[in-house]
Amino acid sequence: MKIVVTGALGHIGSRLVRHLPDHFPGAEIVLVDDMSTQRYPALFDLPASGRYRFIEGDVTRLDLAPLLAGAAAVVQLAAITDATRSFDRKDEVEQNNFHATRQIAEACLKAGVPLIHPSSTSVYGTQNEVVDEECGPDELAPQSPYAECKLKEEALLAEMGKSGLRFITCRFGTIFGTSPGMRFHTAVNKFCWQAVMGLPLTVWTTAYDQKRPYLDLGDCVRAVAHIIGTGLFDGRIHNVLTANCTVRQIVDAIRVHVPDLEVGFVDARIMNQLSYEVANQRFRSSGFEFQGSVAAGIEDTIRLLRGANRS
Numbered sequence: 001m002k003i004v005v006t007g008a009l010g011h012i013g014s015r016l017v018r019h020l021p022d023h024f025p026g027a028e029i030v031l032v033d034d035m036s037t038q039r040y041p042a043l044f045d046l047p048a049s050g051r052y053r054f055i056e057g058d059v060t061r062l063d064l065a066p067l068l069a070g071a072a073a074v075v076q077l078a079a080i081t082d083a084t085r086s087f088d089r090k091d092e093v094e095q096n097n098f099h100a101t102r103q104i105a106e107a108c109l110k111a112g113v114p115l116i117h118p119s120s121t122s123v124y125g126t127q128n129e130v131v132d133e134e135c136g137p138d139e140l141a142p143q144s145p146y147a148e149c150k151l152k153e154e155a156l157l158a159e160m161g162k163s164g165l166r167f168i169t170c171r172f173g174t175i176f177g178t179s180p181g182m183r184f185h186t187a188v189n190k191f192c193w194q195a196v197m198g199l200p201l202t203v204w205t206t207a208y209d210q211k212r213p214y215l216d217l218g219d220c221v222r223a224v225a226h227i228i229g230t231g232l233f234d235g236r237i238h239n240v241l242t243a244n245c246t247v248r249q250i251v252d253a254i255r256v257h258v259p260d261l262e263v264g265f266v267d268a269r270i271m272n273q274l275s276y277e278v279a280n281q282r283f284r285s286s287g288f289e290f291q292g293s294v295a296a297g298i299e300d301t302i303r304l305l306r307g308a309n310r311s
Ligand SMILES: NC(=O)c1ccc[n+]([C@@H]2O[C@H](COP(=O)([O-])OP(=O)(O)OC[C@H]3O[C@@H](n4cnc5c(N)ncnc54)[C@H](O)[C@@H]3O)[C@@H](O)[C@H]2O)c1
Pocket: 006, 007, 008, 009, 010, 011, 012, 013, 032, 033, 034, 035, 036, 037, 038, 039, 057, 058, 059, 060, 076, 077, 078, 079, 080, 081, 096, 100, 118, 119, 120, 121, 171, 172, 173, 174, 175, 176, 181, 182, 183, 186
């Protein structure tokens, strides 16, 4: 069995590629990354149980056919992922992210290989209390060029599905939890960093009591293995998230470890007045159980960082 992971050195990929050999013993795991984010440590100490092959390259330029030949699945994680900064890099995000997904989807279609496409719950923005995958267009309100691009990729794949592409789109919640290729742009990780470093937590003014969906990184990589193992390439969108919670709940969970943390409020371009929960029933009904928790993820993250500032 061969599994191709593009963007493999990133936050999700670096944890995923360590998990796959446990789930699929003996599988060949092809890692592709263009090193644009310099996550070299993601390649350190890969488990001896894995049959890895790393290819350095930009997926929008690589000849993908030989890489995909005979693969059981492609997990397409290659993307520019800093949503807040995507306002200043709209063209670059579109150029990289949309084209990466399109090139890979076209290569998958040609090779008959199924594709796992990570979208994001940041495409939602609803007045309702709960939103699911069947929501109308009025409940989709991407707040950044990054999220707009995700919707465009989703539409592209839905169209290609009609020509025979086998795929699943996963709208991942905001990831929390640790990995060798970890990044700190996103809420929970960033707040843990700030708390340990003695900095005020930069909470968006409107966000404190708004509910949003979060995904434990352990759940995320198990979800990917579940999809490959069960062949859940149903051409549909699935919300994949561990829990919906408010920033206040996240801050309270961090305060357990850093009692004197300070909260500072800031304005950001990605803000709205909406509070909503995202339903994960569709993915759970495929037989998947979410096991992570925000409290445990925060504890792990703080443990990882703690040594950097013990004063
Ligand atoms: N982390 C989250 O909270 C989250 C939530 C929802 C969706 N997602 C999606 O999951 C995917 C992976 O996210 P992540 O958190 O691991 O991101 P990341 O930024 O940590 O990793 C992305 C990796 O892709 C590589 N890359 C970028 N462009 C490339 C290209 N053209 N060719 C080859 N490699 C390239 C980068 O070097 C990096 O290692 C992304 O599509 C992201 O939008 C992430």
